[in-house]
Amino acid sequence: MKLLRDTWLIFQRQMLLVLRNPVWVVIGILQPLYFLLLFGPLLKDALQAPTAADAYRFFVPGLLVMLAMFGSMFVGFGLIAELRAGVIERSRVTPVSRLALMLGRSLRDVATLVVQALLITVLAIPFGLTVRVGDVLLAYLLLGLIGVMLSAASNALALKLRSEDALAPLMNGVAQPLLLLSGILLPLSGWVATVADFNPFSWAVNASRALFAGNPGDSSVWQALLIIGGLTALTLFWSARSFARSVR
């Protein structure tokens, strides 16, 4: 009960900050938007897709996973700024739940992510994207799990490193191979596809494509939910522990 109340309290404050300065929400969708407008048109020929709409139906589900990944991986920078301002320390001397300090922030990231995903989905409709409501909700659930996982991991690392100069190269170093090995930009083949099997986000991309193609029963869907769900639980546990420890 206290955990829920405290989480809601932190979430409210964090959302207030997002709404007060929503420019970051817009900046967050700029990257996928550029890909939609400037990379999408190349795909029909590159993929030898029968129509442009087919190419977008292949590309947009992956683009949403990319949005979830890049939108959440860098939230640790915000936490470092809060650490520096003394806001976290001020919270720590109160009896507020430590887990709530983390969960409230992760929920903010999920809320932001869902809004961004909606925007991208709606913007992709004129390009020929079609999807059923039930399927898109399931896809958003998958995106939400990715958001929680990566935002928790990013925050845990931020608590450990406590410096933007250390967090930035680490996150970039991880983000690029994860993106290239996910099959978001082009279909994977050869040895790269073999390596990509070890990338959980590649599974998420496959599931997202199955959902947007109207196949929620496809085995990739439950597999991805299982893999991403399990990893999310693990990361949450890790992050909660580092919050509890450095925050006692």
Next chain:
Amino acid sequence: MIETKGLRKSFRSRQGRETKTVEAVRGVDLFVGEGEIFGFLGPNGAGKTTTLRMLATLIEPDGGEATIAGADLRRNPGEVRRRIGYVAQGGSTWDEVSAREELVLHARMYGIGKAEAQRRAVRALEAFQLTEFADRKCKTYSGGQRRRVDIALGIIHDPKVVFLDEPTTGLDPQSRAHMWDEIRRLRSEGVTVFVTTHYLEEADALCDRLAIMDYGEIVAEGTPDELKRDVAGDVVTVGLNGSTPEAAQLLDSEGYVNKLETVEGGLRLYVDQGSIAIPQILRKIDGAGLHLGTIELHRPSLDDVFLEKTGRSLRES
């Protein structure tokens, strides 16, 4: 209100490949009474902040015990948190929100309901003269205003004890005087105030009792007057018109004079307590029919205390 026994903390720091253990706090015993302003004086790096952070439940001690406002620090840090307030050295407010928003949120983190939190915020804003800019973003405040918000946050839940880590560092003289008034007001409301500082004048003017810390240890503890008396007693300078040798002879045999020096135009007398010695000196000189020009009392400063206890001046360190 605060009692500690053998509180210890060491940190491991890495320098290249070697790990070095730094004993930041080595066994601190303290007693702070209810309603006191207790000062913690020492140079930077003496272990003041580490001690304070341990008492405020922010870092776990390696050893020792502490009871704060009746709650055990080691066994029940949650209860300690409910009973104390803590104001960090580096500030605690976020640029993009207002003082009112910060106060309401902070009260609510203590489990206080929304309506009550809002009432308390209004009261705190008035008490700290922040009402005028209560709804402006914190980034628009001056240093002194922002520090007042920090303190208001620290006491929004009516704690019994409040820890202030260098509350006046970086403030201009006027804001500093203002801050002293705020701290005294807290005491008058029955709050026990534990304040660290590296300003001697501040410790002297503000604190009921204080402890001097150096290299992780308490080297002296007492009221500012006690500490100063401890060191050298008082110095009385007597200005005499010509009859210095006679006066010297007369006063040298007096029991309350610890030491006597002849200086230009008069005498310098080292005594335990100037306020008691001065009437006796006056009577003696008057009785002998000597002509007394001036009489002056000097108290040793806390810097003298610090010099005596640590072997160096606080101003240099």
